[in-house]
Amino acid sequence: MIKCNVTVCGTVSRQAQMRANKEGTQFASFGINIVIPAKSGINKTVEISVAKTCNSLSELPPIQVGTHIEVAGILMFHKKGEALYLNLSATGINTFNASNNDGINGTMEFRGTLGKQIEDKTTKSGKSFTVFSAYSSEKNGENYTYTWVRFMQFDKRKEAWMQPKAGINAKGDLELGVYNNRLDLTCRISECSLWEKSSNSYQH
Missing domain, CATH: 2.40.50.140 (Nucleic acid-binding proteins)
Incomplete structure (x- = not known):
């Protein structure tokens, strides 16, 4: 979502x-x-x-x-x-x-699945932040489609639950850009938490 x-x-x-x-x-x-x-x-x-x-x-x-x-x-x-x-x-x-x-x-509410890379980084001024991507899946007929969002969380290191394929709930500021002629979705996180996926969820 x-x-x-x-x-x-x-x-x-x-x-x-x-x-x-x-x-x-x-x-x-x-x-x-x-x-x-x-x-x-x-x-x-x-x-x-x-x-x-x-x-x-x-x-x-x-x-x-x-x-x-x-x-x-x-x-x-x-x-x-x-x-x-x-x-x-x-x-x-x-x-x-x-x-x-x-x-x-505006702001974004996101529920989806974390990708493979979750990185802790540091700004030039010494502030820590976490960068990762996650996807939301949607079922169209018999097939699934995936929309990816890039996330940035400042002043906080990666939490223990942030592992590849873990579910995530996130809220934050929406940023839209273009990269290689494709729409690029970014969210600057204000809050996030583990999403406990249910067995009937469309998210993989």
Whole structure:
């Protein structure tokens, strides 16, 4: 599970349309393009699919293709094959005072499995920190897909339970970047703990 509480600033890429889910709940659906800066090389434009519960478009501020808007809500990541999809369940939309700069700012909640390398490091100023990657798995039909996140935990050494394939619950600040034309997810941890996996869990 990767769940992020975010504020997104970007450009409307798809006109808002009314839709309904399987339960019959009405919602507005539209797209936002956001330019994510690359660590090196070319920046990447990603599209976020936005859904906002409402009974009609008249309940929302004007959402015009090409305009810059700010949307707050819960961002989820879903992977199919090699493609990573970003879906935002909106709680608020602001078209009047939106920042001119693209960005995704917020916090991440993560539940998944630790990778093989968990490293203790030290900054130039002598502060200790831990670096590792972990993945969240998702079942699509008969297959599993895996979304990896890089974690950094400052002022703390590796804890005893942090071993390869151990389950982890983590919370922290979300950072998005681009590496080799792929979206790179990073979390600066504020708190983390061992996740005791259940036998029916989708996580391996």
